[in-house]
Amino acid sequence: MSSAAPRSAGRDHLWSVEEHLEDILTTVRPLDPIELQLLDAQGCVLVEDVTVPVSLPPFDNSSMDGYAVRVADVAGASEEFPAVLTVVGDVAAGRAGLLQVGPGQAARIMTGAPLPPGAEAVVPVEWTDGGLGGGPVSGMRARSASPEGATGEVRVHRPAPPRAHVRAKGSDVRAGDRVLEAGTVLGPPQIGLLAAIGRGTVRVRPRPRVVVLSTGSELVPPGEPLAEGQIHDSNSFALTAAARDAGAIAYRVGAVADDAETLRATIEDQLVRADLMVTSGGVSVGAYDVVKEALSHAADAEEDGGGVEFRKLAMQPGKPQGFGTVGPDHTPLLALPGNPVSSYVSFELFVRPAIRALMGLQDLHRPTARAVLRCDKALTSPAGRRQFLRGRYADGAVTPVGGASSHLVAALAHANALIVVGEDTESLEPDADVEVVLLG
Amino acid sequence: MSSAAPRSAGRDHLWSVEEHLEDILTTVRPLDPIELQLLDAQGCVLVEDVTVPVSLPPFDNSSMDGYAVRVADVAGASEEFPAVLTVVGDVAAGRAGLLQVGPGQAARIMTGAPLPPGAEAVVPVEWTDGGLGGGPVSGMRARSASPEGATGEVRVHRPAPPRAHVRAKGSDVRAGDRVLEAGTVLGPPQIGLLAAIGRGTVRVRPRPRVVVLSTGSELVPPGEPLAEGQIHDSNSFALTAAARDAGAIAYRVGAVADDAETLRATIEDQLVRADLMVTSGGVSVGAYDVVKEALSHAADAEEDGGGVEFRKLAMQPGKPQGFGTVGPDHTPLLALPGNPVSSYVSFELFVRPAIRALMGLQDLHRPTARAVLRCDKALTSPAGRRQFLRGRYADGAVTPVGGASSHLVAALAHANALIVVGEDTESLEPDADVEVVLLG
Numbered sequence: 001m002s003s004a005a006p007r008s009a010g011r012d013h014l015w016s017v018e019e020h021l022e023d024i025l026t027t028v029r030p031l032d033p034i035e036l037q038l039l040d041a042q043g044c045v046l047v048e049d050v051t052v053p054v055s056l057p058p059f060d061n062s063s064m065d066g067y068a069v070r071v072a073d074v075a076g077a078s079e080e081f082p083a084v085l086t087v088v089g090d091v092a093a094g095r096a097g098l099l100q101v102g103p104g105q106a107a108r109i110m111t112g113a114p115l116p117p118g119a120e121a122v123v124p125v126e127w128t129d130g131g132l133g134g135g136p137v138s139g140m141r142a143r144s145a146s147p148e149g150a151t152g153e154v155r156v157h158r159p160a161p162p163r164a165h166v167r168a169k170g171s172d173v174r175a176g177d178r179v180l181e182a183g184t185v186l187g188p189p190q191i192g193l194l195a196a197i198g199r200g201t202v203r204v205r206p207r208p209r210v211v212v213l214s215t216g217s218e219l220v221p222p223g224e225p226l227a228e229g230q231i232h233d234s235n236s237f238a239l240t241a242a243a244r245d246a247g248a249i250a251y252r253v254g255a256v257a258d259d260a261e262t263l264r265a266t267i268e269d270q271l272v273r274a275d276l277m278v279t280s281g282g283v284s285v286g287a288y289d290v291v292k293e294a295l296s297h298a299a300d301a302e303e304d305g306g307g308v309e310f311r312k313l314a315m316q317p318g319k320p321q322g323f324g325t326v327g328p329d330h331t332p333l334l335a336l337p338g339n340p341v342s343s344y345v346s347f348e349l350f351v352r353p354a355i356r357a358l359m360g361l362q363d364l365h366r367p368t369a370r371a372v373l374r375c376d377k378a379l380t381s382p383a384g385r386r387q388f389l390r391g392r393y394a395d396g397a398v399t400p401v402g403g404a405s406s407h408l409v410a411a412l413a414h415a416n417a418l419i420v421v422g423e424d425t426e427s428l429e430p431d432a433d434v435e436v437v438l439l440g
Numbered sequence: 441m442s443s444a445a446p447r448s449a450g451r452d453h454l455w456s457v458e459e460h461l462e463d464i465l466t467t468v469r470p471l472d473p474i475e476l477q478l479l480d481a482q483g484c485v486l487v488e489d490v491t492v493p494v495s496l497p498p499f500d501n502s503s504m505d506g507y508a509v510r511v512a513d514v515a516g517a518s519e520e521f522p523a524v525l526t527v528v529g530d531v532a533a534g535r536a537g538l539l540q541v542g543p544g545q546a547a548r549i550m551t552g553a554p555l556p557p558g559a560e561a562v563v564p565v566e567w568t569d570g571g572l573g574g575g576p577v578s579g580m581r582a583r584s585a586s587p588e589g590a591t592g593e594v595r596v597h598r599p600a601p602p603r604a605h606v607r608a609k610g611s612d613v614r615a616g617d618r619v620l621e622a623g624t625v626l627g628p629p630q631i632g633l634l635a636a637i638g639r640g641t642v643r644v645r646p647r648p649r650v651v652v653l654s655t656g657s658e659l660v661p662p663g664e665p666l667a668e669g670q671i672h673d674s675n676s677f678a679l680t681a682a683a684r685d686a687g688a689i690a691y692r693v694g695a696v697a698d699d700a701e702t703l704r705a706t707i708e709d710q711l712v713r714a715d716l717m718v719t720s721g722g723v724s725v726g727a728y729d730v731v732k733e734a735l736s737h738a739a740d741a742e743e744d745g746g747g748v749e750f751r752k753l754a755m756q757p758g759k760p761q762g763f764g765t766v767g768p769d770h771t772p773l774l775a776l777p778g779n780p781v782s783s784y785v786s787f788e789l790f791v792r793p794a795i796r797a798l799m800g801l802q803d804l805h806r807p808t809a810r811a812v813l814r815c816d817k818a819l820t821s822p823a824g825r826r827q828f829l830r831g832r833y834a835d836g837a838v839t840p841v842g843g844a845s846s847h848l849v850a851a852l853a854h855a856n857a858l859i860v861v862g863e864d865t866e867s868l869e870p871d872a873d874v875e876v877v878l879l880g
Contacts (some may be wrong), residue, residue: 042681065726092728094658110726114669139725142733173850192678193853200663218534223640229554238632241482285579286505286550288532293582410613413633
């Protein structure tokens with residue numbers, strides 16, 4: 001495991017949020033790219049520059065439903081003195097034909113259909129009598145109901161300059177043009193463009209597979225009754241949902257009891273489907289902190305420097321954290337604290353950027369904003385620790401919800417932002433200018 | 441089909457964007473709710489008010505790893521004159537025991553474990569010698585390695601007031617509290633909260649199933665070679681991706697040829713898995729406009745007023761549009777124009793709000809903003825039509841990308857906003873103040 005952070009400071013070093021994050025982002029590498037079907041690549045990052053194999057549109061075609069004509073034939077045409085042309089047939093989209101438009105002739109043509117040889121412009125059907133011998137029409141009759149529309153005569157009421165209503169070959173993109181650059185995130189319009197230029201598959205970094213497991217002998221799945229001293233497992237649900245929200249394919253493993261052997265076996269078992277492992281709980285200073293116990297041991301057993309390091313961060317909530325790599329592939333593992341609010345805040349600060357780094361995204365972080373703090377009395381914050389309070393942000397102002405206590409999961413569900421209180425700030429007055437992380 | 445829009449104006453009525461949208465949103469109703477597993481409900485809208493069955497936390501518990509003590513026993517304690525207490529055992533999370541803390545006694549307690557009877561406060565392990573007989577310690581040794589830690593004596597170096605480091609039963613939420621209201625969108629923190637209060641399933645509106653099909657005999661799937669006059673099908677890919685992005689479960693049906701019988705049969709076939717159908721192409725005034733032909737016919741055949749109406753909108757791109765209902769369940773169907781940019785803009789304006797209305801969301805529309813138009817020369821726009829130009833928005837300014845032509849799919853892939861040019865505006869000077877729709 002590489003590290004840019006000051007390990008030398010020893011076990012009692014209080015890591016800053018930046019140091020911990022830098023250690024994670026130095027270790028986590030973007031996943032190897034794979035070739036995916038277009039729709040499977042949605043939301044993924046392109047790893048190739050995409051160039052156009054064939055110009056788009058690939059041929060001159062009509063931008064209107066109308067008649068393909070020779071310009072000289074319709075010069076000076078008006079409703080009073082229409083140009084009368086012989087209709088030689090239909091040119092429908094997708095039906096490349098042998099139709100040729102000679103002097104005095106017109107081909108009935110549909111939007112997107114190739115301009116037939118001899119024709120120089122298209123007059124919209126609304127500028128003609130539609131072959132009916134009357135005044136201007138608003139459209140054509142369906143070919144299936146009125147096959148005679150493709151024959152007979154048409155009266156054209158207006159002239160058309162050369163290339164009128166013709167989309168030129170290559171007017172959208174030309175063969176050889178680079179239309180998408182490596183690093184582009186593939187949203188719907190990019191997927192549409194790739195399809196349009198004929199790409200059925202595309203080379204991207206896949207979504208990371210994230211295995212989420214919570215630890216704690218007190219945890220019972222929701223929906224099952226609680227015995228004395230038990231609580232429901234919520235972290236594995238919140239973290240799995242958050243990992244999906246960040247772009248990952250997430251697998252929720254049920255809560256693991258506080259037994260080091262069981263935890264080690266579970267992690268080993270899950271490694272096969274993990275690009276990243278996330279645990280919650282068992283990282284503090286207690287006698288039953290199983291993640292610390294199990295993974296500190298695993299670190300000793302490995303030869304090549306892998307392993308998980310447990311540390312204290314200068315933040316609240318989220319002081320105890322673990323990070324490192326496990327297993328033969330050095331799969332990154334983030335060990336989050338077990339309090340629901342601590343684990344969620346830790347996810348936002350550390351796991352989300354790690355997932356996005358695995359995806360190859362450049363933009364790893366949630367947007368931040370400045371806001372006016374709305375509260376009745378001053379907020380206090382511990383010196384030397386960066387505090388992340390839950391808040392409700394709207395229109396440039398943020399109101400704290402719930403208290404600083406790390407178990408207020410109900411308040412968290414009503415927050416849409418984290419209020420950042422710096423290490424050096426011990427008190428924030430009402431109307432103070434604060435930084436907020438927008439949870440989106 | 442109900443309609444608030446002015447149908448009486450007849451076939452030649454030019455519908456405004458608002459009239460068409462209102463017709464759609466008056467017809468589309470939120471889907472019936474179903475009970476889903478928590479993680480399957482992510483992104484869905486809750487239809488019930490959720491109240492708390494059991495207070496959270498369900499019992500007084502420790503917020504630290506440390507020792508559960510009686511307040512009188514540690515009064516006046518200091519490092520020089522520690523309180524010496526007999527350790528009666530461990531209280532680990534999830535292990536409800538028979539431990540009782542009497543005078544002169546302490547129980548070693550872990551974060552989250554229930555406060556044992558007799559104890560009144562918790563002292564963190566860092567305020568003690570950890571039972572080792574030396575100075576203050578930074579944590580406990582793992583129980584598995586040092587079982588003797590649960591016995592012997594502990595020296596406590598500081599006093600603790602009543603309830604210190606104790607999380608009170610019900611301090612997060614109380615039984616009977618309403619913690620989530622109907623209408624809440626379930627993100628990770630809400631899913632975490634539901635799990636925490638024991639809810640394994642939840643009643644929500646499901647994601648709508650959207651069937652996307654493109655029409656056109658000229659269309660060939662990407663990855664396959666083009667014959668003369670053919671182009672690649674891109675709309676079904678872009679629209680499927682866009683429907684997923686809007687929150688739907690989307691099914692892409694391959695392009696259907698311009699044959700009314702085939703199209704009718706395909707739609708009938710797909711109805712079983714559709715809450716909404718979206719087609720592209722075949723809605724204009726040509727003789728091969730198959731969607732118009734097939735669905736106008738279907739409308740005549742139905743008894744109860746269902747059917748699809750084709751209309752012209754006062755907008756560019758996207759003038760021809762169809763909307764109505766099909767099949768025995770009156771499944772809503774939006775028929776979009778076939779030009780890739782037209783269909784994508786139409787999706788953003790009409791299909792996305794329809795999908796979000798089916799989900800029961802209140803917030804149907806993309807955010808908009810005001811921006812300064814950055815361009816070298818004035819932009820022109822047709823009178824009487826609302827134009828949606830593609831633009832790149834950043835920091836309060838927007839720059840048009842590509843031209844007004846509706847086939848510039850490459851430019852669309854580099855846009856992140858639509859520039860709205862009102863019906864009454866025929867020209868926009870550089871630095872004009874414009875409305876933009878942020879495509880997110």
